[in-house]
Amino acid sequence: MYPTIQFIHSYWAYLTLIVLLIAAVNAIVGYTSNKEYGATNFRLALFSLITSHIQLLIGLVLYFLTPSFQVLMEQGMGEVMKNSTHRLYLVEHPLIMIIAVVLITMGYSKHKTKLTSKPKFKILAIFYTIALILMLSRIPWSAWF
Numbered sequence: 001m002y003p004t005i006q007f008i009h010s011y012w013a014y015l016t017l018i019v020l021l022i023a024a025v026n027a028i029v030g031y032t033s034n035k036e037y038g039a040t041n042f043r044l045a046l047f048s049l050i051t052s053h054i055q056l057l058i059g060l061v062l063y064f065l066t067p068s069f070q071v072l073m074e075q076g077m078g079e080v081m082k083n084s085t086h087r088l089y090l091v092e093h094p095l096i097m098i099i100a101v102v103l104i105t106m107g108y109s110k111h112k113t114k115l116t117s118k119p120k121f122k123i124l125a126i127f128y129t130i131a132l133i134l135m136l137s138r139i140p141w142s143a144w145f
Ligand code: HEM
Pocket: 006, 009, 010, 013, 016, 017, 052, 055, 056, 057, 058, 059, 060, 062, 063, 066, 067, 068, 089, 090, 093, 094, 097, 098, 101, 135, 139, 140, 143, 144
């Protein structure tokens, strides 16, 4: 079970990050070059919302299966916090990723309430870019590649 979920979480991460990157760049370009907001922009924002939510759900399952979780159960939070890998997997990574997904969700719903193109792109550009930076800051890069 653990290897399967880890495999899915590891590969779905590519999709999540690539779609989020495209959506954020698309919003910045749309905002700076005064483009008209259309159906493709909406689909991109929605697709990024969906992929990140799926990644969050897979991550939640993985949390209870990772060997680091055994350390938490057997030795407690004190030991987890002393070890940088366990701390990353059980505290920093999940916390920052959840905040990033909340920002994507907020950006998505706020942009829908705006009636014209420029404010829609602005909201998406701000929220999606911050979410992307947060995600990139807490990826376990050494384990991933
Ligand atoms: C939503 C954005 C997220 C992204 C882009 C992401 C990405 C990643 C990546 C690339 C890895 C390394 C995979 C590997 O070693 O091959 C990883 C590991 C991990 N993630 Fe996430 N993650 C996200 C959310 C979450 C959430 C919300 C949780 C938990 C609540 C979580 C829990 C974990 C755990 C426990 C590991 C370590 C698994 C292990 O190797 O034992 N992730 N994540």
